[in-house]
Amino acid sequence: MDTDQILELRTLVQKFIRLFGLLDPSVTPCGYPLSVSQVLALQELEKQTLTVGELSDKLHLERSSVSRLVDSLVKAGFVRREVNEKNRREVLLFLTEKGKNSIGTVRTQSVRYYQSILNGLSNQQQQQILQSFRMFTDSLSKMRGESE
Known part of the structure; x- marks a missing residue:
């Protein structure tokens, strides 16, 4: 790829x-009133x-940023902290019922939102987009040394 194409990709x-609305920290692209990082954290905790350290690794964010993120989720009632009985120095993060319900709502809203984006495209074009995003994210993962 030449420089002009790389700049076009950028x-x-x-x-x-x-x-896509990723610059607005108050709402997800599908319109749910949480930041994208908050929703991504909830999705990881759903799995x-x-x-905090493990969540930091999964989100590719500094530990201090994830600590503040978790604080906001705990304060809002989406997440609870619990000392690990096997290792009292560790604090484990769990979704609350509110967190689980919110993830379900985000999932439903996301499906509708993505469908509305794809509605004007043929099935073949939709498959091309999916394949292209797969290739792009796979390349990013390899660059970062991830296996996912």
Whole structure:
């Protein structure tokens, strides 16, 4: 890829970030009143119980940022902290019922939102977008040394 194409890709990614609403910290792209980082944290905790350090690794955020993020989720009643009985120095993070319900709502709203974006495209175009995002995120994962 030449420099002009790379700069075009950068411009397109930046446009995507703006149009998708990723710059507004008060709401998800699908309109749920939480930040994207808060929802991503809840989604990770839906999969498994984590420590702040583990959540920090999954979100690719500094531990101090994740601590503040978790504080906001605990304060809002989405997450609870509990000392690990097996290792009293560790604090485990769990979703509350409110957190579980919120993730369900976000999932439903997201499906509607993504469907509305894809509605004007053919099935083939939708598959092309899916494949392209897969390739792009796989490349990012490899660059960061991730296996996911």
